[in-house]
Amino acid sequence: MSESANHDIYFVPGLHRGLRVLEILGAAKTPMSLSEIARAMDLSRSSAFRLVYTLRQMEFLKDGEQKNTYTLGAKVLNLGFAYLSNQPITTIARPLLAQLRDTTGVSTHLSVLEGHNVLYLGSHQARSGFVSNMVTGTRVEAYTTAIGWCLLSGKSDSELAAFCKGLDMPPITKHTPTSFQTLKARVDQMRTDGFVVSHGFREPGGSSIAVPVWDQAGKVVACVNLSGPDSGFDFDKLKSFYLPETKATALRISRELGYEGSN
Amino acid sequence: MSESANHDIYFVPGLHRGLRVLEILGAAKTPMSLSEIARAMDLSRSSAFRLVYTLRQMEFLKDGEQKNTYTLGAKVLNLGFAYLSNQPITTIARPLLAQLRDTTGVSTHLSVLEGHNVLYLGSHQARSGFVSNMVTGTRVEAYTTAIGWCLLSGKSDSELAAFCKGLDMPPITKHTPTSFQTLKARVDQMRTDGFVVSHGFREPGGSSIAVPVWDQAGKVVACVNLSGPDSGFDFDKLKSFYLPETKATALRISRELGYEGSN
DNA sequence: GCCAATTGTTTTGTATATAAAACATCAATA
C-alpha cells in the first residue's frame, strides 16, 4: 500500500483522493495528464481515471491546452470567493481599508490567523511604486511577522505555548523569534503598545504597521496592516500620522463588529 | 432513492457528494449543521456525517461560531487562488491593468468566457468615488454585457448559434439582445469596430469600454474593460483618450501572449 | 422536570466502489 493506512472508518476515500487531485493540480504550475496525476498520488491509473472523470463532469477540472491534460476548473474559484464573502469581516473592512490606503498612500491589508499561518483576506495596493504580488489568499508563518505577533496577542499564554509546541521556528531575519520565550516577548510588547511597527523584521527594506481588530467579545479576530518598501514611507510621519490613522481604521472595523472596548 | 440515478459507472459518488457539500456551504450565507446539510442534499445523516468528517479533517470545512455548525475552510481559498495564478494571462495582465487604471483613473477589469458567463479574473478599482463590490471571481451572463459581446466575437457564427441554442435570454435592460439574431448583430458590430462602448447597456447609470485580447493564434481569449458610473467618466475624452488607452493596453497584453496581428 | 422531537454518533448487512489485469491506442525508436 501507499502512505497512511485508513485507520479512520468514517473517512470517505473517494472524496479524500478527489480533493488531493485538486490540490496537486493547484500546486502544479502546468496542466497534468492522467498518468502524471496517478503517479503523483501513488494511485492506480484506473482509479485516477474515475476521479478525473468525476471532477471533470462537475467542472472542477477542465481540459488543458494539450490533449489529455487537465487543470483546475472555474468552479474552484466560486468556492474560494464564497469563502471570502462568507467572512463577514471582509465586506465590513473593504471600504475602510480602501479609505486608509487613499489617505496614507500606502498599501493596506486585512488578515486573520489560520492555524500557524497568517492568511491575507484582502488588500488594497498603493498606487505609487511597484505593484506587489497578489496577496489575498496567501499565507505566511505567523511567528515570522509583525502581523502574526499582532494576531497571536489574542491567545492566552498557555494557548501560545500550545501554538509553539512542536513548531519548528527557523529564523528568517535576525529579528525572527525562534522560541516560545522570544515569541512571547514580542506578543507581550504588542499587548502593551497596542500595535507593532516593523522595520525589516521579515523583509529587508520593508516596513509595516500592524494593529489588531476586536470583535464584540473583545477577542482579537483580525489585523489591519499598512506596509510597503521603506522608500515609500515617510518615517517622520509614522507616529504622528500613519499609526493613528491605522489605529482609527482598526477601531472602526472593530466597532462595526460590535466591539465596545476602548483600546 | 433520491435525484438522478447513477447511470455513470465511472462516477465516484463520495467525491461528487463531498463537492456538493462544499457548493451548498458556499452558497449558504451562514454556517450549517450536519442535519441541515443532510436535508439540503437529500441524504442520510450518517452519510452526511462521513462527508463532513472527511472534509473537516482535510480542512476544507471548519467549525462555525455556533456549536455543531460548519463553514467553508481556508483550503478552498488556496484552490481558488491556485486557479487564478495558473491562468498565465492574469499575471501578464495585472501590472498593465493597474497602469491603465492609474492613467485613466477608472476601474479596469480582465475577464474571460466560461460557458455562458463572463468570468472576472482580476480588477483594479478606481481610487476615487465609491468602492465597488469585489468583482474578481464573479460571473455575469455573457449575452447581457458589452464584455460578453466582446468575448463572443471569438466564436464563429455557427458556434454562436450553438451558444444561443437552448439559452434563455430574458432582457435586463432595453439594450439587452434577446435572440440569436440580435446578439449576433451586437457581436458583428463589435467585430467591425474592434471595441464596444456601453452606456447603461447593463446597469443604468454605468458606462464601460470593452476591448478584446488575442493570443498567438489570433483567437480572442480575454477582454480588457474600463468601467464605472457615468459620473466618473469624462465623456468628451472617451474617443480621444479612454478608448485608445484601453486598446493600447489590450494590444500590449496580446503581444505578451504572442499575438502578432495588427488589430 | 418531564416528555417529545431533533440532532449527532455508532453499528452492521449488503449493495457497490475499487484496483488489478486485460485491452486499445498512440509515439518513439531502430
Next chain:
DNA sequence: TATTGATGTTTTATATACAAAACAATTGGC
C-alpha cells in the same frame, strides 16, 4: 515498418463504502 513502452479505457472479482436502524445526547415546550 516493426517493436517497445507508455498512456487512456474497459472489464471484473472482491474488498469496502454505504444507508438503515439503533443508540446517545441535546434541545424545546408545557
